[in-house]
Amino acid sequence: MSRLKIIRNVIVIPERCKGCGYCIEFCPRKVLVFSENFNERGNHYPIPKYINNCIGCKFCQNICPDFAIYLEETEKVEVS
Amino acid sequence: MKESIKHLTNHERKHPLDSYLRKGMIPHIWCPGCGNGVILNCFLQALKELHFNLDNLVVVSGIGCMGRISGYINADAFHTTHGRAIPFALGVKLAKPELKVVVFGGDGDLLAIGANHLIQAARRNIELTVILSNNFNYGMTGGQCGPTTPLNAVTTTSPYGNVEHPFNAVYLAAGSGATYVARWTAYHVRNLVDSIKKALLKKGFSFIEVISPCPEIYGRHTKHMNAVEMMKWLKQASIIQNKIDPIKAEITQNIIVVGEFVDKEKPEYTDLIWGKIGKVERTYHKE
Amino acid sequence: MKKPDVLTGEYFVQGNFALAEGAIAAGCRFYSAYPITPASSIAERMALRMPQVGGIFIQLEDEISSLMSVIGASWAGVKAMTATSGPGLSLMVESIGLAIMTETPCVIADMMRGGPSTGQPTKPSQQDVLQVRWAAHGDYEIITLAPYSVQEMFDLTIKAFNLAEKFRVPCFILADEIIAHTREKLVIPEPEKIKTVDRKKPKVPPEEYLPFKPDEDLVPPMSCFGEGYRFYATGLTHDESGHPDMSAKTQRELTSRLCEKIRKNKKEIITVEKYFLDDAETVIIAFGTPARAAKETVKIGREKGLKVGLLRLITVWPFPEEEVAKIVSEAKLIIVPEMNQGQIIREVKAASSTAPIISFPKVGEEPPTPNEILKIIEKNTS
Ligand code: SF4
Ligand code: SF4
Ligand code: SF4
Numbered sequence: 001m002s003r004l005k006i007i008r009n010v011i012v013i014p015e016r017c018k019g020c021g022y023c024i025e026f027c028p029r030k031v032l033v034f035s036e037n038f039n040e041r042g043n044h045y046p047i048p049k050y051i052n053n054c055i056g057c058k059f060c061q062n063i064c065p066d067f068a069i070y071l072e073e074t075e076k077v078e079v080s
Numbered sequence: 081m082k083e084s085i086k087h088l089t090n091h092e093r094k095h096p097l098d099s100y101l102r103k104g105m106i107p108h109i110w111c112p113g114c115g116n117g118v119i120l121n122c123f124l125q126a127l128k129e130l131h132f133n134l135d136n137l138v139v140v141s142g143i144g145c146m147g148r149i150s151g152y153i154n155a156d157a158f159h160t161t162h163g164r165a166i167p168f169a170l171g172v173k174l175a176k177p178e179l180k181v182v183v184f185g186g187d188g189d190l191l192a193i194g195a196n197h198l199i200q201a202a203r204r205n206i207e208l209t210v211i212l213s214n215n216f217n218y219g220m221t222g223g224q225c226g227p228t229t230p231l232n233a234v235t236t237t238s239p240y241g242n243v244e245h246p247f248n249a250v251y252l253a254a255g256s257g258a259t260y261v262a263r264w265t266a267y268h269v270r271n272l273v274d275s276i277k278k279a280l281l282k283k284g285f286s287f288i289e290v291i292s293p294c295p296e297i298y299g300r301h302t303k304h305m306n307a308v309e310m311m312k313w314l315k316q317a318s319i320i321q322n323k324i325d326p327i328k329a330e331i332t333q334n335i336i337v338v339g340e341f342v343d344k345e346k347p348e349y350t351d352l353i354w355g356k357i358g359k360v361e362r363t364y365h366k367e
Numbered sequence: 368m369k370k371p372d373v374l375t376g377e378y379f380v381q382g383n384f385a386l387a388e389g390a391i392a393a394g395c396r397f398y399s400a401y402p403i404t405p406a407s408s409i410a411e412r413m414a415l416r417m418p419q420v421g422g423i424f425i426q427l428e429d430e431i432s433s434l435m436s437v438i439g440a441s442w443a444g445v446k447a448m449t450a451t452s453g454p455g456l457s458l459m460v461e462s463i464g465l466a467i468m469t470e471t472p473c474v475i476a477d478m479m480r481g482g483p484s485t486g487q488p489t490k491p492s493q494q495d496v497l498q499v500r501w502a503a504h505g506d507y508e509i510i511t512l513a514p515y516s517v518q519e520m521f522d523l524t525i526k527a528f529n530l531a532e533k534f535r536v537p538c539f540i541l542a543d544e545i546i547a548h549t550r551e552k553l554v555i556p557e558p559e560k561i562k563t564v565d566r567k568k569p570k571v572p573p574e575e576y577l578p579f580k581p582d583e584d585l586v587p588p589m590s591c592f593g594e595g596y597r598f599y600a601t602g603l604t605h606d607e608s609g610h611p612d613m614s615a616k617t618q619r620e621l622t623s624r625l626c627e628k629i630r631k632n633k634k635e636i637i638t639v640e641k642y643f644l645d646d647a648e649t650v651i652i653a654f655g656t657p658a659r660a661a662k663e664t665v666k667i668g669r670e671k672g673l674k675v676g677l678l679r680l681i682t683v684w685p686f687p688e689e690e691v692a693k694i695v696s697e698a699k700l701i702i703v704p705e706m707n708q709g710q711i712i713r714e715v716k717a718a719s720s721t722a723p724i725i726s727f728p729k730v731g732e733e734p735p736t737p738n739e740i741l742k743i744i745e746k747n748t749s
Contacts, residue, residue, distance in 0.1 A: 013095065016106065020113030020307040062125060062269035065117020067095045067106060102599065138592045151599050151610065156592045158442065159601035160435065161465050167432030171439025171447070172592055174423050175397055179593050200428040353423060360418035365369045
């Protein structure tokens with residue numbers, strides 16, 4: 001028996017984020033929230049707090065004007 | 081239990097488009113939430129999806145915030161003077177037709193100072209992709225009104241309200257002879273990527289207008305909106321109407337008709353010129 | 368059988384024909400222009416000839432786009448030129464600045480007519496001689512060659528391309544309606560006898576290439592589009608990598624190099640013709656059409672026993688100040704005939720200190736005649 005699982009992760013590059021909020025506002029599953037911390041530019045940046053809700057649509061990645069966020073997908077095959 | 085892990089996307093801690101960005105140029109100069117960054121992102125995404133060989137790409141831009149885009153793309157790139165990117169690009173394309181030449185510009189650049197070059201290039205149907213970032217004002221110089229600023233809008237040079245009627249860029253491009261014409265907003269990222277891919281493959285003059293949020297200037301001074309509010313506005317105002325006559329592609333502050341309006345075939349300028357050269361050369365040397 | 372690109376032989380043709388053939392012989396394969404008197408016959412010749420030699424001729428919407436497309440073609444690796452007259456030159460000014468700033472080899476021919484504005488479309492003049500020097504805003508040096516015969520329209524066009532390629536600057540050919548339209552003998556030599564120069568290419572791999580890092584001659588090697596270097600060039604002040612840099616240091620270094628790469632190589636760039644100068648007490652300094660009259664003046668004057676000579680400026684910019692200074696220091700009288708209200712005389716004065724310098728402005732229509740210049744000499748030496 002083997003089971004296929006796609007593991008999604010949203011990676012943020014905090015130092016690039018200008019804090020516009022697009023990714024947070026327009027994520028269809030509200031995966032992202034602003035960080036408590038500031039980056040070096042003094043902006044709050046997104047963190048994928050509810051990553052389990054992510055559907056992998058990449059909207060956050062595509063709409064980010066600053067190349068600061070992207071989706072990483074990993075395929076995991078579990079063989080028992 | 082055994083596990084085998086296969087990375088479906090990249091597994092280095094690196095943005096998947098980093099290799100398409102010119103080294104050392106990010107962060108770019110654009111303000112937070114600037115639509116130009118979204119357009120750059122979508123353009124690079126389109127290149128990636130097409131497996132485009134960057135050595136065959138030339139990016140040309142003019143002056144204004146959007147003019148800086150050529151510096152951010154990891155390809156041969158030239159930042160020309162205000163409004164003149166298109167005739168520069170035309171020279172490149174004719175001299176080396178095997179190259180894909182893409183022009184980026186803002187509304188001031190392409191529709192005011194460079195408007196004549198835009199319509200003449202569309203008329204010739206030269207294989208160039210022109211991507212217009214329309215933010216309804218001159219961002220870089222501080223928010224003056226321009227050729228797409230709505231009637232009555234208050235800007236730094238229309239403090240009592242703008243007295244000019246704006247251009248409808250897609251109608252202008254289509255009427256001038258462009259063979260691929262589309263309009264999207266910066267919110268329509270997936271549609272925009274698809275349109276850019278089509279435009280890059282088009283044998284002819286392709287024109288894409290992107291309605292782009294300029295939160296820092298137009299947003300702050302004219303619309304009194306922040307970045308997210310501007311993006312919401314673009315989302316709410318837009319109506320997708322593919323294939324409609326560009327004259328009906330309305331664009332006001334309340335309704336923005338988006339979609340792909342023109343996709344047709346017509347003899348292309350570079351082909352016509354090189355075809356003639358081939359023919360003349362053959363008869364001349366036979367005489 | 369492939370016909371040769373260079374039409375070796377003897378002809379009796381107009382200056383504009385010679386200029387077009389000179390460009391082809393120099394390797395020009397991209398010509399873009401907007402119709403304007405008296406440069407249109409260059410375009411007409413190029414429209415006919417370019418496709419025969421596998422080159423591109425285009426007519427665009429204005430002179431701005433013409434020069435911009437030339438700059439684009441040059442960066443695509445093709446030798447390119449445009450030709451115009453005063454009003455068109457005025458439109459090109461902005462693009463000339465871009466070509467200077469991005470160090471783009473290209474050739475611009477200006478067939479001068481009377482101005483300002485629309486002026487006298489069909490009449491000759493030399494009213495653009497300072498304009499070509501100072502067209503664009505900013506600090507730079509420029510190269511300008513001034514043919515005075517149909518043969519020189521051919522020869523100097525080749526030289527203009529060679530200098531443009533070598534020093535990576537826009538190079539002007541400055542002539543006027545008379546030279547453009549006069550028919551004279553033209554000898555086109557065998558192609559092997561024509562020396563052409565191509566721009567330097569980078570010798571380092573793309574990772575190491577800095578597009579604006581100069582060699583010892585102050586000229587950076589030039590990669591072109593599609594060669595894999597993925598360079599970036601901008602009209603903004605830029606450092607050696609080509610990236611914008613607004614610092615005072617970079618602005619200073621860049622503009623001084625744009626000047627120095629020409630100034631340091633003056634010996635190679637400047638040519639003058641010295642005609643009966645050895646014992647001349649009166650020297651005429653002229654370029655272009657008035658130099659034809661001046662040559663006649665010297666002949667007639669010498670027959671009359673006057674010690675007259677001519678310094679003909681073949682290179683107008685960079686101004687041959689050393690040559691002029693030397694002559695001026697030895698002469699008793701300098702006459703400067705030119706078809707304008709007195710433009711190049713400013714440079715002559717600036718380069719000299721001793722001899723009286725008399726301006727002979729001739730404006731409107733006819734170039735100065737030998738006798739007119741002679742009269743000035745006689746009036747001032749008797
Ligand atoms: S990939 Fe889609 S669902 Fe996942 S975080 Fe990004 S926008 Fe939200
Ligand atoms: S879209 Fe990009 S820049 Fe804007 S908040 Fe998200 S990560 Fe930051
Ligand atoms: S001024 Fe407007 S268009 Fe310019 S970078 Fe800022 S947000 Fe973008």
